Amino acid sequence: MTTKREQTRERLLASALELFRSEGYDATSVAEIARAAGVTEMTFFRYFPSKQSLLVDDPYDPLIGEAISRQPTHLDPLTRAARGIRDGWRSLPEPSGDEVRSRLRIVAATPSLRATLTRGSAETEAVIAEALTTDETPHRTAQIAASAVMSALSTALLQWSVTDSEPLGSAIEAAADLLEDRHG
Structure with a gap:
């Protein structure tokens, strides 16, 4: 059973995706999203920082960091x-593929979002590098591996x-399979 908070969050996201598809990301304001979802702008910012x-x-x-560690x-x-990414992924309930697909398509088609996506990928890459750094794996090596992993995941997605x-x-598994089966 979903809570009222989860329902409001889902309604905001669904309203935003619909407006982004019909009006474009840059042409859609937070006020329009909130209005379409039947909430105030203040409520929007309680659920999403931007x-x-x-x-x-x-x-x-x-x-991801814990699973790799x-x-x-x-x-x-x-x-x-x-293996860590695969284990982490398999421990989650699979999100709506249609929603994720729609979000990725909007990001791919919106130049103003690419820098934000790159920033987010850099944060994930840092988490992966930290999780990979051990006595056997120096930080420099971990950073290089983390970069390769993020590139594979981003391309696959x-x-x-x-x-x-x-x-x-299937996208996550394909990237993990390729990374793990380099010697075969």
Whole structure:
């Protein structure tokens, strides 16, 4: 059973996505989103810190970091990251693929959002690098591996966003498979 708070958040996101698709991201204001969702602008900002956060917030960074940290340190950093991401992903209920696909398509088509997406990816990359850094894996090596992992995930997700049939997990699994199966 969803709470009133979850319903309001879902209504704001659905209203925003509809307006972004019909009017464009840059032409849509927070006031219009709030009005379409039947709430005030103040309520909007209780749920989302900015209009951009509707599309690019990533609440999964702590989960990714923890899942990677739990991987055996004798494995190479790319394998540890791939397995950690796969384990973290599999521990979550799968989000609505249509919603994620729609969000990614809007981001890909909106130049003003690309910098925000890049910033978010850099934050995730830092979490991955920190989780990979151990006595066996110096920070420099961990940073390089984290960059490769984020590139693979980003490419897989953007490619997935232009499909209409595959589940979201297929993109994440494809990136993890490639990262883990480099020797075969």
